Amino acid sequence: MKLTIQLFAGIAERLGTSLLEYEYSESTLTAAHLKESLALAYPEAASQIRTSFLAVNQQYAPADTIIETGDELALIPPVSGGDGTGDSDTEHRSSPSEHRTQDGLYMITKSPLSVEATTALVITANHGAALTFVGTTREMTGEQRTVHLEYEAYVPMALSQMAAIGSEISERWPGVRCAISHRIGQVDVAEISVVIAVSSPHRSDCYDASRYAIERLKQTVPIWKKEIWEDGSEWKGHQLGPWNPMEN
Missing domain, CATH: 3.90.1170.40 (Molybdopterin biosynthesis MoaE subunit)
Structure with missing residues (x-):
């Protein structure tokens, strides 16, 4: 399964890209499994990836969400929200x-x-x-x-x-x-x-x-x-x- 994952803020800066192309070999993939797989593949950003939430089709995804080919994916690190649907x-x-x-x-x-x-x-x-x-x-x-x-x-x-x-x-x-x-x-x-x-x-x-x-x-x-x-x-x-x- 070939995936394209949008990255933002500190994760994008750490990995030097805002768009990550990633290939997952198993047939069934959940949001939790994808996050852990990415953390292992990119140890330099592992802590940031694990504290992020995965968004699937512009919605926060629970851990058991099944990822499908063609889904719009994004890693959402903790937001700031301006301190101071599709x-x-x-x-x-x-x-x-x-x-x-x-x-x-x-x-x-x-x-x-x-x-x-x-x-x-x-x-x-x-x-x-x-x-x-x-x-x-x-x-x-x-x-x-x-x-x-x-x-x-x-x-x-x-x-x-x-x-x-x-x-x-x-x-x-x-x-x-x-x-x-x-x-x-x-x-x-x-x-x-x-x-x-x-x-x-x-x-x-x-x-x-x-x-x-x-x-x-x-x-x-x-x-x-x-x-x-x-x-x-x-x-x-x-x-x-x-x-x-x-x-x-």
Whole structure:
């Protein structure tokens, strides 16, 4: 079985490629077996591979998922989600550097973000409350100075996961509307990396839904950030304990 596996962030950097061609000799292959086989084949990245999740056709795959010829595969290392459903559900708008879901509520772009534009997506006549969270690049973490951040995304899956967050919010807080915009590429100090806007008939749901959205974003959306310092750099992933994007 010949497989093509997309790589991101630290794994891609360690192996020197973003697209791995791999041949598996046995007829039946599960997600867990593929990960372990890759870890043995590439010992220099084994620890990163084992802490990653496999995405199959842009969905996080349980360990017993059967891999089929022609599946779209990606290794997803722990995500960062902008700390500070598929291609058919996305549109490439005026610029190839901007990607949105068809409803326009979820966007990934290389261009600077507009707080006002994202907030306007959730303002409706029947909602009396709107709340916007803005994440920016922080310069100092302790005594370490960040020069800028670099964000990378598995764009189609990231958009579908953003939309899934919106659906989860609608189920938990009926009537709440959500929009998320995230920037990729270089984001300088004090520039905006993510904007999350929510609106609802009453303010209490706004506070709860906004907090839920940013925490889920950091848990499930395949976006990674690389901190660039004056004397080095490092990919930053999930920093809230063991990472499991399939937990809810």
